[in-house]
Amino acid sequence: xxxxxxxxxxxxxxxxxxxxxxxxxxxxxxxxxxxxxxxxxxxxxxxxxxxxxxxxxxxxxxxxxxxxxxxxxxxxxxxxxxxxxxxxxxxxxxxxxxxxxxxxxxxxxxxxxxxxxxxxxxxxxxxxxxxxxxxxxxxxxxxxxxxxxxxxxxxxxxxxxxxxxxxxxxxxxxxxxxxxxxxxxxxxxxxxxxxxxxxxxxxxxxxxxxxxxxxxxxxxxxxxxxxxxxxxxxxxxxxxxxxxxxxxxxxxxxxxxxxxxxxxxxxxxxxxxxxxxxxxxxxxxxxxxxxxxxxxxxxxxxxxxxxxxxxxxxxxxxxxxxxxxxxxxxxxxxxxxxxxxxxxxxxxxxxxxxxxxxxxxxxxxxxxxxxxxxxxxxxxxxxxxxxxxxxxxxxxxxxxxxxxxxxxxxxxxxxxxxxxxxxxxxxxxxxxxxxxxxxxxxxxxxxxxxxxx
Numbered sequence: 001x002x003x004x005x006x007x008x009x010x011x012x013x014x015x016x017x018x019x020x021x022x023x024x025x026x027x028x029x030x031x032x033x034x035x036x037x038x039x040x041x042x043x044x045x046x047x048x049x050x051x052x053x054x055x056x057x058x059x060x061x062x063x064x065x066x067x068x069x070x071x072x073x074x075x076x077x078x079x080x081x082x083x084x085x086x087x088x089x090x091x092x093x094x095x096x097x098x099x100x101x102x103x104x105x106x107x108x109x110x111x112x113x114x115x116x117x118x119x120x121x122x123x124x125x126x127x128x129x130x131x132x133x134x135x136x137x138x139x140x141x142x143x144x145x146x147x148x149x150x151x152x153x154x155x156x157x158x159x160x161x162x163x164x165x166x167x168x169x170x171x172x173x174x175x176x177x178x179x180x181x182x183x184x185x186x187x188x189x190x191x192x193x194x195x196x197x198x199x200x201x202x203x204x205x206x207x208x209x210x211x212x213x214x215x216x217x218x219x220x221x222x223x224x225x226x227x228x229x230x231x232x233x234x235x236x237x238x239x240x241x242x243x244x245x246x247x248x249x250x251x252x253x254x255x256x257x258x259x260x261x262x263x264x265x266x267x268x269x270x271x272x273x274x275x276x277x278x279x280x281x282x283x284x285x286x287x288x289x290x291x292x293x294x295x296x297x298x299x300x301x302x303x304x305x306x307x308x309x310x311x312x313x314x315x316x317x318x319x320x321x322x323x324x325x326x327x328x329x330x331x332x333x334x335x336x337x338x339x340x341x342x343x344x345x346x347x348x349x350x351x352x353x354x355x356x357x358x359x360x361x362x363x364x365x366x367x368x369x370x371x372x373x374x375x376x377x378x379x380x381x382x383x384x385x386x387x388x389x390x391x392x393x394x395x396x397x398x399x400x401x402x403x404x405x406x407x408x409x410x411x412x413x414x415x416x417x418x419x420x421x422x423x424x425x426x427x428x429x430x431x432x433x434x435x436x437x438x439x440x441x442x443x444x445x446x447x448x449x450x451x452x453x
Contacts (some may be wrong), residue, residue, distance in 0.1 A: 024207055041085060043137035046078025050133070054397055055154040055198070057187035061173035071368040075129050091135065091356075091407045092423040097128040103342040108158070108314040120315040127160065127400045134404035141371045141412055144405070148205045148374065155202035158185055166235045170256065171432045184237045196241030199233045200388050201398055203248045204380040210254070212373040233271045237277040240391030246273065248384040250267035255376055276328035294328045294391070299448040301327050304336035304348035312339035330389035330399075330436050340436055345438070348433050352423055353382060353406040359421050371412055 036228045053059070053070045062067075062388050066353040108116040127202065138144050162183035165171040171185065174312050178184040182192035208214070209222030233245060235360045250265035257264065304313045327333035334346045357379040364372050382402045388394065414421040 002438050005240070008191045008394050014252070041137065043085060043133070044139075044143055047134060047137045047147065050074045050078060050130075051150050051154060054188075055151075055158060057173075057185070057189070057350040072126055073124065075133050078132040078137060079129050079140070079193075080286060082133060086136070086139075088136060090132075091410070092352055092425065093349060093407055094128075094132065094135075094199035096345060096352065097131055099351065100345045101125050101128055103311065103338055103345055104315040105330070107311045107338045107342060108317070110311055111199035111308075111314050113193065113314045113317060116314050116316045124248040124315075127397065131395060131404040131407075136408050136409075138408045139411075141368065141374065144374050144408055144412065145323050145370060147405070148377065152202050152222070152225050155198050155217060156228045158189070158198060159228040161185065162232040162235055163228070179238075180237065182237050183232060188242075188396060191397070193238045193240065194394070196233060196236045197385065197388055197392065197394055197398060197439075199229045200244045200248065200384045201402070202229055202239050203245060203379050203384065204252055204377040207248075208373050210376040212377075213369040234275070234277055238388075238392075240388045240427070243391075244276070244384045244388035247387045248380055251380050251383055255380065280393070293325055295448065297322060297325050297327050297450040298329055298332050299452045300324075300446055301329070301332035301336035301450055302445050305339065308339055310339045311341055312337045315342070326393045328384070328391060330391055330392075330394050332444060333393055334343045335393065335441060335444070338442065340441075343441075344433060344437050347436050349403060350386070351429070351433050351436065352380070353372055353403040355423060355429070356406040356410035357382075359423075363413060363417050363419060363421070366417045367413055368416060371409070371416060375409045376412070378402065378409055382406065 019143070022288070047320065050071065053074060057069050058065050059070045101121060104124050105117060105121045108114075108120060134147075140149055161172050162185070165175075165177065165183050170176055171183075173186045175184060175186050175190070178192040180192075183195065184192050185195050186191055189198065202225070206222050206226040209218050211224065214222070220383075233241060246269035249268035253261035253265035253268065264396075297318075304318070304321060312334075313321055313336060318333055320338055327336060331343075335343045338346070357375060360367070360371075360375050361379075365374065367375070383400060383401060385394065389399075403451070410423070412422055
């Protein structure tokens with residue numbers, strides 16, 4: 001599909017092509033109507049239901065469905081429907097996810113840890129299904145925007161639940177306050193830190209609702225949701241999430257208004273720090289012990305890699321071996337549990353997610369405003385999530401949803417521009433991934449030696 005007779009398509013450093021718009025105007029995407037006109041399908045409805053189940057967790061507190069495997073049933077059904085309706089060409093992340101599941105299986109099978117073989121392999125196979133479900137079912141910009149709206153709404157509901165819990169001392173599901181009188185939810189979100197991850201993920205979408213190409217109603221809803229989320233972030237008092245939120249604001253304004261946005265982002269981050277909970281700026285003996293314990297866990301992760309450098313000590317076994325805590329760092333956890341092989345595959349998944357966004361960004365002037373807005377929000381949400389992951393163990397559903405949305409953005413960019421924006425396994429990509437893996441391991445070793453060893 002050609003964008004314009006005056007449009008030149010040239011090879012680019014990022015991706016396979018970049019668009020040079022004609023002088024005097026921006027390229028008007030001819031495929032926008034197609035990318036926004038995808039009919040609401042049962043698979044997409046399944047995605048929305050899955051999001052509600054994932055966040056609200058009825059299977060963990062509502063009597064009639066208590067302990068039901070609602071997430072697996074909905075995700076499996078929606079994925080099957082999406083793949084039956086259309087047979088898409090899978091992105092590069094899908095074979096990487098298959099390799100990730102195989103490595104997780106081998107990390108435990110080679111050591112004879114059969115309990116972990118079944119549990120962890122099934123867990124990550126389900127996460128691979130979640131990725132495919134989102135990628136296959138969210139096939140238009142309108143559907144992508146619908147997912148954004150729903151995630152913001154669900155996060156705002158959990159934020160309000162946290163505020164209510166702080167006032168009453170008990171949550172909607174009967175759960176008590178987390179240690180330090182901090183808020184939490186249940187199930188996957190039963191700690192203040194993991195709950196705060198949802199707030200961090202939602203912030204870029206909230207910013208786009210308020211400041212992006214939206215109507216008045218969307219902006220007002222974004223303001224309300226943003227206030228609830230920021231208050232809940234304060235009540236959760238997660239240091240990692242609060243710092244990640246500062247990163248989100250800094251990168252958002254930098255991306256939106258250029259170099260001047262750095263000053264705005266720094267100001268926003270400074271305001272966040274000024275109003276940060278006391279735990280972030282002062283702490284107490286328990287906080288000091290928490291930081292020391294994290295350093296100790298990271299040093300233990302290095303030792304585990306030394307002991308089993310190829311496939312690690314086995315996915316999910318960090319706590320069993322350390323006998324203290326989990327890694328509290330997504331890089332260290334995967335490094336220790338899956339070795340250099342698994343860490344390389346995991347880093348490749350993250351690398352190609354960002355590369356998808358960079359390829360879409362290379363043709364941003366040719367994208368419709370809604371898709372360009374979504375690209376910005378997804379990219380900064382992923383950065384914020386990974387920033388928080390340096391202090392929290394976060395290798396679960398939201399990460400795989402965000403990686404799937406990265407692939408969705410690239411596919412929609414291809415639909416709107418008609419350009420062959422596809423990921424391929426290139427030599428320099430392999431080199432970059434290996435450099436990230438080796439550099440990350442060396443940095444972790446040096447950091448733990450300086451601050452712990």
